[in-house]
Amino acid sequence: MNKPRKLFAAILLLTVISAVIDLPREIPLKFSIGPLAMNTTLRRPSLNLKIGPLSLKRDLEVRQGLDLKGGSHLVFEADMRGIEEADREDSIKGAKEVIARRVDLYGVSEPLIQTSKTEDTYRIIVELPGVKNTQEAIELIGQTAQLDFRQEPTQLEEDEATDSAQQQISILDYQPTGLSGRDLAKAQVQFAQTQTGQPVVALVFTDEGKEKFGEITTRNVGKRVAIFLDEMLLTAPVVQQAITSGEAVISGDFTLEEAKNLAIQLNAGALPVPIKVVEERTVGATLGQDSVHKSLQAGVIGLSLVMLFMVANYGWLGVIADLALIVYGLLTLTIYKLIPVTVSLPGLAGFILSVGMAVDANILIFERMKEEERSGKPWRTAMELGFGRAWDSIKDANVATLMTAFVLLNPFEWAFLPTSGMARGFALTLGIGVLIGLFTGVIVTRTFLRVLYARKEKNQ
Numbered sequence: 001m002n003k004p005r006k007l008f009a010a011i012l013l014l015t016v017i018s019a020v021i022d023l024p025r026e027i028p029l030k031f032s033i034g035p036l037a038m039n040t041t042l043r044r045p046s047l048n049l050k051i052g053p054l055s056l057k058r059d060l061e062v063r064q065g066l067d068l069k070g071g072s073h074l075v076f077e078a079d080m081r082g083i084e085e086a087d088r089e090d091s092i093k094g095a096k097e098v099i100a101r102r103v104d105l106y107g108v109s110e111p112l113i114q115t116s117k118t119e120d121t122y123r124i125i126v127e128l129p130g131v132k133n134t135q136e137a138i139e140l141i142g143q144t145a146q147l148d149f150r151q152e153p154t155q156l157e158e159d160e161a162t163d164s165a166q167q168q169i170s171i172l173d174y175q176p177t178g179l180s181g182r183d184l185a186k187a188q189v190q191f192a193q194t195q196t197g198q199p200v201v202a203l204v205f206t207d208e209g210k211e212k213f214g215e216i217t218t219r220n221v222g223k224r225v226a227i228f229l230d231e232m233l234l235t236a237p238v239v240q241q242a243i244t245s246g247e248a249v250i251s252g253d254f255t256l257e258e259a260k261n262l263a264i265q266l267n268a269g270a271l272p273v274p275i276k277v278v279e280e281r282t283v284g285a286t287l288g289q290d291s292v293h294k295s296l297q298a299g300v301i302g303l304s305l306v307m308l309f310m311v312a313n314y315g316w317l318g319v320i321a322d323l324a325l326i327v328y329g330l331l332t333l334t335i336y337k338l339i340p341v342t343v344s345l346p347g348l349a350g351f352i353l354s355v356g357m358a359v360d361a362n363i364l365i366f367e368r369m370k371e372e373e374r375s376g377k378p379w380r381t382a383m384e385l386g387f388g389r390a391w392d393s394i395k396d397a398n399v400a401t402l403m404t405a406f407v408l409l410n411p412f413e414w415a416f417l418p419t420s421g422m423a424r425g426f427a428l429t430l431g432i433g434v435l436i437g438l439f440t441g442v443i444v445t446r447t448f449l450r451v452l453y454a455r456k457e458k459n460q
Helices: 002-022 086-104 134-141 164-171 207-219 256-268 288-314 316-338 346-376 379-409 421-459
Strands: 026-033 034-043 047-051 053-058 071-078 112-120 121-129 147-151 175-179 184-191 201-206 225-229 232-233 247-250 276-285
Touching: 002 288, 002 316, 002 421, 034 112, 071 086, 071 134, 086 112, 086 121, 086 134, 121 134, 121 276, 134 256, 134 276, 147 207, 175 207, 184 256, 201 207, 201 316, 288 316, 288 346, 316 421, 346 379, 346 421, 379 421
Parallel strands: none
Antiparallel strands: 026 034, 047 053, 071 121, 071 276, 112 121, 147 175, 147 225, 184 201, 201 247, 225 232
């Protein structure tokens, strides 16, 4: 009996932890009872866990998809005129990967990025939940971020020797040095060590880039080395001394946001093919807050009816099943927050379907237990046999569902399987729900029966 009790305590602890994680970020507390009064707000902290080299940071908020939260819908068309036909598929896939890296660095949760081809037209469709400023998103995603270092012309006319004339000619006639964004290891935002403290972008070169930069600055001491981004001059400082540390700074009167976006673009790399925006729009939440609220109400009503059915049909066994179902709901929401999972309409459908399967497992177990009791076996023996003999049916049904979820999720990006974000959202929540339903339907329900129901039978 000690083992079930220990497992029961572990389940209770896991349930309490899940309930804390599932709480909203802010909980207002306001009441007044005689001399006692309180008007404050409890704030749940974010998760910041670090164990050795592993770290986990989550804000523990439920991520909402484009249909629930709204956001930006962008369509980019790739210019393939300069790309060989045999290389076009690889080019559009490479552009998709670069855009995905930029969006990840930008901090958008669960974006949808997919490619489409119609005859000779290649497009990339980007959906960004929560991003309402489409122009900002376009500037981040669409720029090619081609970084290029150039030096002054080797000869200048004597009558153009003034600094202003020299700078003007240098801007027009800078010569390539062979050092570019491909030689960049990392870019990050810093602040200039001056009174203004302007944001700058600090560059760290690769080993090969370090050698190139050292050679360039050595031969250009007293001259200008210009930094271009997409053929636009950012800055053209005069080299005071050779720089062999492999580090440089881009300064150009940036705002903090401009410096951050430039660092993101440089870190993400350049797009392998030029793209242009052919469609942009801000998408409102298709459900709306009122509809979301009504959907949640409908879900609560449906779940309540299921729980009442279990109690009415199975008595105390139904109460145990309902407790396991509550644990199921808490654990599922916790997993959604920890992964995190972006909840959309198809995702909600997958969750509701998995709830039905979790209840279905309990029904199979309870009916099997009734059969064993009718054959004359004691209650405890009937319970253990019921779980054991119902397991094969539960396992086969859930494995078949998991296989279907795997095909819809298509984690390996197979071209002959679905790549739609809606199908994947449905598959992800369905798969998670089935796995947690197996845990609660078999382990949690059995433990509750062994500890709670067995004690009730003993007291009677």
